[in-house]
Amino acid sequence: MSLVDNREQLVVDGDLRVPRPDALLIGGEWRPSAGHERTTVVSPTTEEIVAEVVAPSAEDADAAVAAAAEAFAGPWPRWPVSRRIEVCGRFCDLLEERADEIGLVWAVETGIPVRWSRTLHRFAAKTAWRTALEVAEDALAPETRTTPVGEVRIDRDPVGPVLAVMPYNGPLTTVGSKVVPALLAGAPVVVKSAPESALMMRIVAECAAAAGFPPGVLSVLSAGVEVSRRLVADPRFEMISFTGGPRTASEILRQSADLLPRTVFELGGKSPAVLLEDVDLGRALRPLVAGAMSGAGQVCAALSRVLVPAARHDEIVEALAGAYRALRIGDPRSTDTDHGPLATRAALDRTRRVVDRAREQGATVVTGGGRPEGLRTGWFHEPTLLTGVAEDHDVARHEVFGPVTAVLAYDDVDDAVRIANDSEYGLAASVFSADRERALAVARRIRAGSVALNTFGPTMAAPFGGVKRSGWGRECGPEGLREFTDTKQVLFG
Numbered sequence: 001m002s003l004v005d006n007r008e009q010l011v012v013d014g015d016l017r018v019p020r021p022d023a024l025l026i027g028g029e030w031r032p033s034a035g036h037e038r039t040t041v042v043s044p045t046t047e048e049i050v051a052e053v054v055a056p057s058a059e060d061a062d063a064a065v066a067a068a069a070e071a072f073a074g075p076w077p078r079w080p081v082s083r084r085i086e087v088c089g090r091f092c093d094l095l096e097e098r099a100d101e102i103g104l105v106w107a108v109e110t111g112i113p114v115r116w117s118r119t120l121h122r123f124a125a126k127t128a129w130r131t132a133l134e135v136a137e138d139a140l141a142p143e144t145r146t147t148p149v150g151e152v153r154i155d156r157d158p159v160g161p162v163l164a165v166m167p168y169n170g171p172l173t174t175v176g177s178k179v180v181p182a183l184l185a186g187a188p189v190v191v192k193s194a195p196e197s198a199l200m201m202r203i204v205a206e207c208a209a210a211a212g213f214p215p216g217v218l219s220v221l222s223a224g225v226e227v228s229r230r231l232v233a234d235p236r237f238e239m240i241s242f243t244g245g246p247r248t249a250s251e252i253l254r255q256s257a258d259l260l261p262r263t264v265f266e267l268g269g270k271s272p273a274v275l276l277e278d279v280d281l282g283r284a285l286r287p288l289v290a291g292a293m294s295g296a297g298q299v300c301a302a303l304s305r306v307l308v309p310a311a312r313h314d315e316i317v318e319a320l321a322g323a324y325r326a327l328r329i330g331d332p333r334s335t336d337t338d339h340g341p342l343a344t345r346a347a348l349d350r351t352r353r354v355v356d357r358a359r360e361q362g363a364t365v366v367t368g369g370g371r372p373e374g375l376r377t378g379w380f381h382e383p384t385l386l387t388g389v390a391e392d393h394d395v396a397r398h399e400v401f402g403p404v405t406a407v408l409a410y411d412d413v414d415d416a417v418r419i420a421n422d423s424e425y426g427l428a429a430s431v432f433s434a435d436r437e438r439a440l441a442v443a444r445r446i447r448a449g450s451v452a453l454n455t456f457g458p459t460m461a462a463p464f465g466g467v468k469r470s471g472w473g474r475e476c477g478p479e480g481l482r483e484f485t486d487t488k489q490v491l492f493g
Contacts, residue, residue: 004031007066009019009021012051012052012105012199015109016101016105018051018053018199018202018203019202019206020205021051021052021054022053023054023252024054024056024205024220025208025209025218025220026060026067026219026221027064027067027071027215027216028080028208028215028219028397029215029389030209030216033055033057034057034059035056037055038052038053038054038055038373039055039195039222040052041109041438043108043109043111043344044109044110044111044343044344044378045108045111045340045377046378047378047379047473048050048300053198053199055154055195055198055222056222058227058230059140060227060272061227061230061231062235063220064159065190065234065237067216068162068188068216068219068236069161069162069236070215070216071214072158072160072187074212074215075284076213076214077107077157077158077187078186078190079186081140081141083136084183084184084186085133087212088211089280089374090128091208091211091213092126092130092133094210095129095172095204098207099118099122099172100114100118101118101489102117102172102204102238103118104333105199105203106172107237107333109196109198109199109334110168110169110197110343111296111332111337111341111378112169112295112296112340113282113334113339114335114421115331115335116294117336119256119293119294120170120172120173122203122231123459125170125460126176126482127181127460127461128176128177128475128476131476132176132181132184132476132480133184133211133482134144134489136185138478139156139478140156140482140485141186141484142155149211150492151489151491151492152488152491154487154489154490154491155487155488155490156486156488157210157488158185158484159187159239159262159486160187160482161188161189161236161238161239162178162187162188162189162237162238162240162241163189163191163240163261164178164188164191164232164241164440165231165232165243165244165252166191166193166194166243166371168181168193168196168197170243170299171204172204174347175478176202176476177475178216178403181480181481182241182474182484185481185482186362186485187238188217188218189218190237191220192221192227192228193221193223195222195223195224196343204220206421232252232255233256233259239261239262239264239484240252240261241475241485242377243266244268244470245267245268246268249265249267249471256355262475263472264465264483265471265472265473266300266464266471266473267425267427267470268300268399268464269425269428269466270302270304270305270396270397270398270399270424270425271299271302271303271425271427271429271448271475272305272306272430273288273292273307273309273429273432273456274304274307274412274416274417274442275306275309275312275430276432276433276439276442277431278433278438279308279433280432280434281315281316281319282402283454284310285319287430287455288306288430288456289323289428290456291303291322291452291456292304292306293338293339293403294382295325295381296340296341296402297401298342298343298402299403300459301427301450302403302428303428303430304400304404305307305319305406305419305420305423305484307408307410307416307419307420308408308409308410308411309409309410309416310410313387313409316387316407317407318448320366320405321366325367325383327383329372329375330380338378339383341380341381342379342381342403343377343379344379345355347379347401347402348379349379350396350400350401351400351404352370354394354398354404355370355384355395356394357364357404358386358394358395358404361394361395363387363388363393363395364388365384366386366387366407367384368381368382368383368385373466375465381403382403384403385475386406387407388433389406389408390424391404391408396408399425415443417446420446421447424469425469426466426467426468426469427448427465427467427470427471428448428449428450428455428466429443429448429451429452430451430452430454430456431446431451431452432454433453436454439453447467448467449467449471449474460476461476461477462477463477463478464477464480
């Protein structure tokens with residue numbers, strides 16, 4: 001891969017342009033870093049260095065927070081919602097215009113296939129921000145009520161400066177579910193994105209710089225652990241919105257405990273797909289495989305547990321195995337590729353350990369289980385299907401965040417519901433049945449923030465979030481917008 005570096009742009013993979021490799025978007029302006037650290041981007045496909053960009057320093061983080069605090073004291077929170085919609089709409093328009101470019105750069109730095117990113121960006125990211133733009137006026141409008149002691153007006157004021165922490169596996173979607181709603185609510189935002197998505201987030205930052213936000217309203221920092229800890233502990237943030245794992249969420253709570261910021265956490269999952277006895281495999285197979293294997297399983301809501309009736313176990317396993325073997329593995333930049341590499345070497349090593357441990361505990365690898373044939377380099381792992389998995393096996397209880405699916409057999413519907421709920425997580429689930437009402441009855445018994453019937457989800461046009469160790473609070477829809485507000489009553493005497 002070619003590499004050209006100059007003041008204005010970085011070119012990777014021949015013709016993909018990444019803006020401002022030596023600058024950071026702080027408070028809406030491109031600034032040189034106050035430090036000298038660099039982020040080295042390694043291709044998960046070739047294991048070669050493809051780029052180096054400046055990494056944010058502690059001083060850069062402080063400058064971004066100061067800019068957000070100053071912006072909250074400025075005009076942005078007091079603008080009419082319609083005016084904020086106008087600016088945020090320009091930002092979203094620019095993101096949509098460059099979505100294909102963003103997806104290609106993302107494929108280079110994380111290995112996420114463009115085939116998946118196009119689906120994700122169209123049906124998740126775009127849906128999230130377009131819904132937010134459409135509902136903002138009504139969701140944020142004041143409301144008048146009559147009470148026994150007088151008329152009261154309910155206002156929804158911006159919460160204050162927001163820290164939005166996002167993972168590498170869906171940053172553009174998280175822009176739609178966190179950043180745009182917070183901005184629409186009137187809150188300035190500091191985005192803390194993962195170093196693994198440092199290149200594509202520079203394109204996002206360029207779109208933000210061109211949208212016309214007032215000074216200080218939006219900063220984008222693709223930062224590592226130390227800068228992240230500094231941001232989380234900053235008392236000027238009134239809210240932290242985080243997507244990631246429960247362990248990191250616990251650390252955020254510890255670091256910010258004395259400051260008491262509001263938090264919204266969208267955390268991990270061990271999402272079950274419940275196939276009822278009457279399931280039509282011909283119709284269920286495609287969404288089931290997509291729900292389990294998209295992004296090489298690096299999706300928080302991935303259907304990593306497939307619960308099947310014992311009477312149809314062998315039939316379903318055979319169909320799933322055939323579908324997994326048919327997935328096309330290779331270069332994530334190709335639109336023909338279904339399955340790319342994992343984003344990091346650590347993710348590959350973790351996936352290997354999960355499969356090894358599953359074997360030790362008695363599971364059988366039906367298909368996959370190792371490196372794909374013919375691919376000597378890259379952090380590739382085959383789509384892997386396991387049977388003979390017991391409820392107490394590690395692979396049935398812990399999030400893999402990789403291309404591994406565990407099949408568990410159940411005796412009857414009550415048993416299926418019990419297994420589905422026997423998890424510390426509760427992010428998403430799916431139920432597949434030829435009978436819609438029967439599927440809905442099962443869905444209502446499953447403890448999860450979202451349940452999809454005969455498909456996989458969630459939709460980002462409606463409130464989304466988890467229960468149990470999958471988090472709290474909701475993103476998307478009117479409810480997601482209101483998370484970034486304080487509710488104030490004004491009583492008239």
